[in-house]
Amino acid sequence: MNINMKDTIDRELECIVLSEEMKSRIRKKAVSRRRDGVLKWAVVFAAAVILGGTGAAAGYRMLITHSVNGEVLPELDPMRVVEIHIPEGQPAAFASAEQPAAPAPAEQPDSAGQGELTGVPDEYGMIQKDYKDYRKIQEELGIHLLDTELSANNPYMQGHIMTDGSDFAMITVENYILGDTGRYQFLEEENRYAYESGNVFLSPISLTVRLILSEEQLNRGWDWEYLGMYRFAESYTSGQGYRVNLVERTLENGDTGNAVLEKSAVFVADGVEYTLRGRVSMETMKGIVETMK
Amino acid sequence: MPADQNLERLMNEYGDAILRMCFLYLKDYQLAEDAAQETFIKAMKCYDAFEHRSSEKTWLIRIAVNCCKNMMRSRWFQIARNDLRDDQEKAHDDPIDAFLEKDSVSRAIMKLNANDRQVIMLYYYQDLSVHEIAAVIGKKENAVLQRLKRARDRLKIILEEAGYEY
Numbered sequence: 535m536n537i538n539m540k541d542t543i544d545r546e547l548e549c550i551v552l553s554e555e556m557k558s559r560i561r562k563k564a565v566s567r568r569r570d571g572v573l574k575w576a577v578v579f580a581a582a583v584i585l586g587g588t589g590a591a592a593g594y595r596m597l598i599t600h601s602v603n604g605e606v607l608p609e610l611d612p613m614r615v616v617e618i619h620i621p622e623g624q625p626a627a628f629a630s631a632e633q634p635a636a637p638a639p640a641e642q643p644d645s646a647g648q649g650e651l652t653g654v655p656d657e658y659g660m661i662q663k664d665y666k667d668y669r670k671i672q673e674e675l676g677i678h679l680l681d682t683e684l685s686a687n688n689p690y691m692q693g694h695i696m697t698d699g700s701d702f703a704m705i706t707v708e709n710y711i712l713g714d715t716g717r718y719q720f721l722e723e724e725n726r727y728a729y730e731s732g733n734v735f736l737s738p739i740s741l742t743v744r745l746i747l748s749e750e751q752l753n754r755g756w757d758w759e760y761l762g763m764y765r766f767a768e769s770y771t772s773g774q775g776y777r778v779n780l781v782e783r784t785l786e787n788g789d790t791g792n793a794v795l796e797k798s799a800v801f802v803a804d805g806v807e808y809t810l811r812g813r814v815s816m817e818t819m820k821g822i823v824e825t826m827k
Numbered sequence: 828m829p830a831d832q833n834l835e836r837l838m839n840e841y842g843d844a845i846l847r848m849c850f851l852y853l854k855d856y857q858l859a860e861d862a863a864q865e866t867f868i869k870a871m872k873c874y875d876a877f878e879h880r881s882s883e884k885t886w887l888i889r890i891a892v893n894c895c896k897n898m899m900r901s902r903w904f905q906i907a908r909n910d911l912r913d914d915q916e917k918a919h920d921d922p923i924d925a926f927l928e929k930d931s932v933s934r935a936i937m938k939l940n941a942n943d944r945q946v947i948m949l950y951y952y953q954d955l956s957v958h959e960i961a962a963v964i965g966k967k968e969n970a971v972l973q974r975l976k977r978a979r980d981r982l983k984i985i986l987e988e989a990g991y992e993y
Contacts, residue, residue, distance in 0.1 A: 537932060537991060539951035543847065546933045550850055552842030552863065560864055564834055564871035725899070 600779055600800060607779045608769040614805030615752050616745050619676035620661065620699050665693035668707050668741070675703070679743055680803055682825040684711045690718045690727050690738075701751040704744050711739035711822060713814070736794050736813035739822060744807040767797070767816065773824050776801040780816065799823050834871050841884060842867075845891050848948050852895045854937050862898055866891040888953055889963045892945065899941065930989040938985050943978035950975055 600607040665671050671693050672679050685691070690709040697703035709718075709727060713735025718727045729738065746752045767780040783796040797819045798811045803826070810822055845866055849859035869890050927934045936944055949960045957975070961968045 537986070539932065539947075540954065542932045543851070543936075543952050544843075546927060546931045547847045547850065550843070550847050550856070550859075552838055552846050556846075556860060556864060557838050557842070560838065560867045561831075561834060563864075564868045 600781075602764050602766045602781055605766055607766055607781075608777065610777050610779065610800065610807070611802040612805065613746050613752065613802055613807060615747065615749055616677060616805060618697070618703055618745065618747065619674070620697065661699050662694065662696045665695070666691050668693055668705075668710065671695060671705055671707075677745075679705075679806065680808060680826040682711065682822065682827070684713075684822065684825055688712055690729075692726065697747070699747075701748045702745065703747060704742065706743075707741040709738040710741040710810075711735075711812070713738065713812075713818075731813075734814065734818055737796070739810055739812035739814070742809040742811070744809075746805075770820075772801065772820075774803070774827070776803050776823070778820075778823055780819065782816070833874055834867065837870060837883075837887060838867060841887055844953065845887065848888070848952060849891060849895055851933060851936055851948055851952070852892075852941070852944060853898060858898055862891065862894040865894045869894070882959070884953075885955060885959045885963060888949065888955065892949075892963055930991075932986065932991070935982060935985040935989055935991075939978060939981055942974060943981055946971065946974045947978050947982055 600610070665674075666689075668679075668681065668685065668691060672681075675695070688709065688711075690712065692708040694706045695703065696706075709729075712718075712729075714732025715729045715735045715738050716732065717730040719729075720726075721728055731737065763784045764781055765784050767782045769777065769779050772778050778799055778801040781798045781800070785791055785793065785795070794813055794815055796811060796813050797816060798809055799819050799822070800807065800809045801823065802808070808826065810819065810826075812819070814822070842863070846859055846863040849862040849866075850856055853859050853862060866887065870887055936947055939947065945964065946960060949955045949963060950957075955963065957968050957971050960966075960975075961971045964971070966974070
C-alpha cells in the first residue's frame with residue numbers, strides 16, 4: 535500500500551485527542567473504583583457514563599440510589615446477596631473475545647450462542663456469555679428470577695451475562711417483550727435485530743437484572759444517575775408490593791411532547807434489581823410491571 | 828509503579844490512538860469518548876490482574892475493541908444512531924464532516940463494515956501483527972489473514988474511487 539495509513543489517519547484526526555478534561559474524568563473514576571475495591575455500577579444512557587460515590591459509612595447497609603440529573607429518586611426495596619452457580623471449566627468463547635454473530639432464528643439452532651458459563655475470567659476480570667433465552671440463563675445460574683408470560687414464545691431474545699464472579703452479576707435481555715412490534719430482521723454486522731414499531735409498543739422491552747454476589751458489594755451499594763434527556767416521572771407501589779421508580783426520556787426541551795418516548799421502570803424484588811425499558815406509554819409500562827412474577 | 832502513575836502513562840502513551848480508533852470504529856465522536864473513557868477505567872480496575880501474556884498495548888486495545896463492541900450491540904447505541912440520523916436529516920448535514928474531509932482515508936475506512944474496519948484499524952493503524960490481532964479478536968491467525976485480505980481488497984476499491992493510488 536502506497537499510503538502510510540497510520541500517519542495519514544493521525545493527521546486527519548489530529549483534532550481528536552484525549553483532552554485534559556477527559557483525562558481528569560477518567561482519573562477521578564478509575565482511582566475511586568480502585569480505592570473502593572468493589573465495582574460500582576457504570577450506567578450508560580445516551581452519552582453519559584456515571585459512577586457515583588455512595589459515601590458508605592461502616593456498619594450501614596447501603597441501598598441503591600438512583601438519581602436523574604441530580605434529583606435523588608425515592609428508595610427502592612433493599613437488595614440482598616444472592617448465590618449463583620458459576621461452574622469451573624475451560625474458557626468459553628466469551629462475548630468479550632468476539633461476539634459470534636447470531637443468525638436469524640430460522641437459521642439458528644436452539645443451542646446456538648448458549649452454553650455453560652465457566653469460572654475463568656478474561657484478562658480484565660469479567661466473565662461474559664451470550665444467550666438467546668432468559669430461562670436458560672436462570673437454569674445456568676441456578677436462580678429463579680421474575681419473568682412474565684408476555685415474553686413467552688419469543689425467538690428474538692438476545693440475552694447476555696456479565697459477572698466478575700465474586701461481587702456482582704448483570705443480565706441483560708434485549709427484545710425481552712415484543713408486544714405488537716414486528717418484522718424482525720437480524721442485522722449481522724451490528725449483531726442486533728431491526729424491527730417495525732407497533733401501535734402500542736414503539737420498541738420491544740428490554741430487561742436488565744442486577745445481582746449482588748458479595749457482602750462487600752452489598753455494604754458498598756451503588757449509585758446510578760441518568761443524565762441529560764431524562765426525567766423522573768413517578769414512584770408507586772405495584773400490585774405485588776414492589777416499590778417502582780419510573781424514569782422517562784425527554785425531548786431536548788425537557789418535555790415529552792406528544793411523543794411516546796422511552797420509559798424505564800426500576801424495582802427490587804426478592805433482593806434483585808430489575809429494569810424494564812422501552813418505548814411504550816406509562817400505563818403500558820405499569821401493566822408490564824404487574825405481570826412480572 | 829503506583830496505579831495513578833500507570834494510568835497517567837497509559838493515557839499519555841495510548842490515549843489519542845485509542846480515542847481515534849474508537850471514533851473510526853463507532854463512527855460517532857460522543858460514543859468514542861465514552862468507549863475510550865471506559866477502556867481506561869476498566870484497564871485500571873484490572874491492571875493488577877494483567878498477566879503480561881500479551882503486550883500492554885495489545886491488552887489495552889483488546890479492552891477498547893470490546894468496549895466498542897459492547898456499545899454497538901446495546902440497544903441504546905441503536906437509539907443514539909437513530910437519533911443522530913434524525914438530526915442529520917433535519918440538518919441535512921453529516922456530523923463526521925466536522926472531523927473529516929470527504930475523500931479522507933479515515934472516511935474510506937468508515938465505509939467498511941465493522942469486521943473489516945476492525946482488522947484494518949488493528950493492522951494498519953495500531954500496527955499489530957497478525958498474531959496480536961488474533962489474540963485481540965479471538966480468532967485464529969489464518970482467519971485473521973483471510974479477513975485482512977478481504978478488508979484490504981474492499982478498502983482498495985473505496986480508496987481508488989476516492990482518487991488514491993493504492
